[in-house]
Amino acid sequence: RQGSAPDYLKGLNEEQRLAVETIDGPVLVLAGAGTGKTRVLTTRIAHILSLGRAFPSQILAVTFTNKAAREMKQRVGLLVGEAVEGMPWLGTFHSIGVKMLRRHAELAGLRSDFTILDTDDVIRLIKQLIQAEGLDDKRWPARQFAMMIDGWKNKGLGPSEIPEGDARAFANGKGRQLYQAYQDRLKTLNACDFGDLLCHPIRIFRGNPDVLKEYHKRFKYILVDEYQDTNTAQYMWLRLLAQETGAPGQKNVCCVGDDDQSIYGWRGAEVDNILRFDKDFPGAVVIRLERNYRSTAHILGAASHLIAHNEGRLGKTLFTEKVEDDDSRVNVHAAWDSEEEARAVGEEIETAQRKGHKLNDMAILVRASFQMREFEDRFVTLGLNYRVIGGPRFYERQEIRDAMAYFRVVAQPADDLAFERIVNVPKRGLGEAAVRQVHDTARALRIPMLEAASNLAESDELKPKPRAALREVAANFERWQKALDNTPHTELAETILEESGYTDMWKNDRSAEAPGRLENLKELIRSMEEYESLRSFLEHVALVMDSEKNEDLDAVNIMTLHSAKGLEFETVFLPGWEEGLFPHQRSLDEGGRSGLEEERRLAYVGVTRAKKNLHIWFVSNRRIHGLWQSTIPSRFLDELPEAHVEVAEAGNSYGGYGGGSFAGGRGGRQNPYGASRFDNVGQDSGSFSNTYATPGWQRAQANRNEATDRNWGSRSGHAVERI
Ligand code: ATP
Numbered sequence: 001r002q003g004s005a006p007d008y009l010k011g012l013n014e015e016q017r018l019a020v021e022t023i024d025g026p027v028l029v030l031a032g033a034g035t036g037k038t039r040v041l042t043t044r045i046a047h048i049l050s051l052g053r054a055f056p057s058q059i060l061a062v063t064f065t066n067k068a069a070r071e072m073k074q075r076v077g078l079l080v081g082e083a084v085e086g087m088p089w090l091g092t093f094h095s096i097g098v099k100m101l102r103r104h105a106e107l108a109g110l111r112s113d114f115t116i117l118d119t120d121d122v123i124r125l126i127k128q129l130i131q132a133e134g135l136d137d138k139r140w141p142a143r144q145f146a147m148m149i150d151g152w153k154n155k156g157l158g159p160s161e162i163p164e165g166d167a168r169a170f171a172n173g174k175g176r177q178l179y180q181a182y183q184d185r186l187k188t189l190n191a192c193d194f195g196d197l198l199c200h201p202i203r204i205f206r207g208n209p210d211v212l213k214e215y216h217k218r219f220k221y222i223l224v225d226e227y228q229d230t231n232t233a234q235y236m237w238l239r240l241l242a243q244e245t246g247a248p249g250q251k252n253v254c255c256v257g258d259d260d261q262s263i264y265g266w267r268g269a270e271v272d273n274i275l276r277f278d279k280d281f282p283g284a285v286v287i288r289l290e291r292n293y294r295s296t297a298h299i300l301g302a303a304s305h306l307i308a309h310n311e312g313r314l315g316k317t318l319f320t321e322k323v324e325d326d327d328s329r330v331n332v333h334a335a336w337d338s339e340e341e342a343r344a345v346g347e348e349i350e351t352a353q354r355k356g357h358k359l360n361d362m363a364i365l366v367r368a369s370f371q372m373r374e375f376e377d378r379f380v381t382l383g384l385n386y387r388v389i390g391g392p393r394f395y396e397r398q399e400i401r402d403a404m405a406y407f408r409v410v411a412q413p414a415d416d417l418a419f420e421r422i423v424n425v426p427k428r429g430l431g432e433a434a435v436r437q438v439h440d441t442a443r444a445l446r447i448p449m450l451e452a453a454s455n456l457a458e459s460d461e462l463k464p465k466p467r468a469a470l471r472e473v474a475a476n477f478e479r480w481q482k483a484l485d486n487t488p489h490t491e492l493a494e495t496i497l498e499e500s501g502y503t504d505m506w507k508n509d510r511s512a513e514a515p516g517r518l519e520n521l522k523e524l525i526r527s528m529e530e531y532e533s534l535r536s537f538l539e540h541v542a543l544v545m546d547s548e549k550n551e552d553l554d555a556v557n558i559m560t561l562h563s564a565k566g567l568e569f570e571t572v573f574l575p576g577w578e579e580g581l582f583p584h585q586r587s588l589d590e591g592g593r594s595g596l597e598e599e600r601r602l603a604y605v606g607v608t609r610a611k612k613n614l615h616i617w618f619v620s621n622r623r624i625h626g627l628w629q630s631t632i633p634s635r636f637l638d639e640l641p642e643a644h645v646e647v648a649e650a651g652n653s654y655g656g657y658g659g660g661s662f663a664g665g666r667g668g669r670q671n672p673y674g675a676s677r678f679d680n681v682g683q684d685s686g687s688f689s690n691t692y693a694t695p696g697w698q699r700a701q702a703n704r705n706e707a708t709d710r711n712w713g714s715r716s717g718h719a720v721e722r723i
């Protein structure tokens with residue numbers, strides 16, 4: 001290979017090439033959006049493989065989202081072909097964590113077939129514990145405690161390690177005790193939550209040096225994308241693994257990231273992790289990339305100016321060799337309300353489609369997930385294909401949860417939460433008392449509820465009717481469990497839903513949603529076909545966060561800004577740039593600079609997703625919880641330099657912009673953030689107001705001062721998004 005470089009190195013610039021070729025020792029690539037960090041990582045993998053420095057199975061490559069993991073796999077696949085199939089350790093923190101934990105489950109007091117609980121299960125479990133303590137679960141909400149536990153686990157803290165103040169803050173000082181009870185209960189259930197997928201391995205590594213050593217030997221190279229968003233637990237996990245890689249004393253770890261794109265501070269991410277990399281790994285080579293290959297000069301200019309308003313940053317230069325042509329200026333549009341906004345975006349998309357643009361190349365990135373519905377509704381009306389990425393998921397629907405609960409009990413008989421969910425669904429005449437008795441028996445004998453049900457069915461402790469019901473339930477599950485290993489899993493799944501009476505329950509249901517639910521159940525069975533077994537399917541669902549739309553379909557992408565990290569699209573729409581929504585009210589309420597700066601980084605992430613066209617929208621009125629609020633354009637709009645921005649023309653099909661002048665006097669509303677050149681945009685369109693100033697709307701306007709709850713699609717909406 002002397003003389004001419006291999007093909008995969010050819011397109012790289014000098015710094016990128018250095019980052020790819022420096023494969024021994026620690027490397028940090030610290031660079032802005034679109035400079036090729038992810039490309040460096042994938043090329044590096046190709047380079048390591050082609051030099052024969054490691055087998056595919058000896059490379060640990062971590063990304064943040066399932067989608068990013070899939071894309072990385074694809075990109076590596078293009079470079080190295082089939083070899084990528086042999087990379088079991090390429091994935092998200094969670095998917096790799098679960099794989100490790102299954103291998104060493106017994107060291108965490110679990111069996112290797114443990115269940116992964118989702119947020120919903122966790123909250124129900126905690127609620128039981130709070131009640132068992134004799135505490136008022138209204139005063140001490142389970143959801144709140146679930147968030148506290150999540151926070152502790154993000155920091156890698158077990159019950160004995162949490163700060164005294166934290167422990168006192170919940171349930172009259174019973175915080176620590178409850179946390180411990182929760183962990184104990186998980187063990188009994190043979191289950192863990194998402195936080196445990198890293199916390200257990202950390203504890204295992206610390207307590208079992210031989211296990212850790214095995215991984216040190218196994219992994220010759222470690223690579224991490226989006227390093228700026230690692231939280232403390234992820235950081236500890238990585239550090240343990242990266243102490244040595246391959247040969248003794250070697251630390252072949254390469255992290256890439258951008259401090260300006262740190263957007264998960266609210267979930268415990270520590271941007272400091274990236275800043276202290278060279279302290280953690282003395283002798284680290286730090287490489288900066290400055291050429292942006294993704295966006296047009298206008299988009300990049302707008303992004304750079306925007307982020308320059310943040311104080312707490314390392315600062316870096318970015319340039320592009322693309323020419324500034326006026327067509328590619330950032331478009332700012334105003335709309336009267338969000339319905340108008342969705343309609344206008346829909347029109348824009350249809351126009352682009354007619355011009356030959358693919359829907360796949362377009363994305364709508366929202367600040368809060370509640371914003372999605374309006375677009376979804378509009379696109380359904382238009383017959384425009386769309387997919388929601390990382391949004392409220394198919395698997396979270398009631399009928400899907402119920403069906404999954406049946407499958408879980410069949411595959412994992414100790415899964416009491418699943419059992420409780422469906423023991424009386426459909427109704428079998430099992431009252432609360434009967435279920436409680438099953439529960440108590442199970443606790444007393446330390447056996448799974450299913451087993452307890454089977455015992456009770458044979459005793460005379462229950463009345464004949466519930467006893468018969470339990471007998472049938474137990475017999476059903478016994479039969480299905482026996483069939484598990486010798487029946488195709490999709491067939492078994494169908495049988496379970498039929499024999500349990502679950503499908504019939506919806507067939508007999510007269511509500512408007514019932515047909516859709518039956519459709520969803522069919523879709524569920526269809527989706528199982530892609531998996532080898534019921535167990536692998538269950539595991540997939542536990543981990544999945546992306547919506548399961550057909551990837552091949554040409555469709556507009558809808559997602560939150562948080563889940564858009566690392567992605568890029570030809571055309572990007574950023575709706576809802578209004579004070580209170582973006583920056584989000586919550587971050588403003590927190591006071592101080594940091595909340596606002598994180599919002600601005602999020603805006604930077606949004607703007608830098610666009611390759612060619614960027615459309616930003618704001619509306620004058622937004623309805624929140626059914627009440628109208630008049631809004632003020634986001635301060636971030638004013639932070640986009642005029643030279644790179646074009647305000648959409650007045651008098652187009654979907655609304656006027658007050659003659660297109662935005663630099664003049666102020667509108668009726670007072671903008672507390674100082675005069676905005678967007679204050680008047682979209683205000684004086686007569687025909688507009690006439691159409692919309694219906695009596696109903698005026699009533700709503702009058703009420704709007706009462707709408708004090710500005711907690712729109714709150715952050716907790718993201719908290720369940722697994723990254
Ligand atoms: P982000 O911070 O948003 O994650 P990034 O730094 O990871 O961005 P990439 O996604 O790797 O950037 O690259 C951005 C785009 O630029 C991609 O389309 C990539 O293929 C392209 N690109 C990167 N390096 C080069 C290069 N040397 N020549 C041509 N295109 C490149």
Ligand code: MG
Pocket residue numbers: 037038039225566
């Ligand atoms: Mg990237």
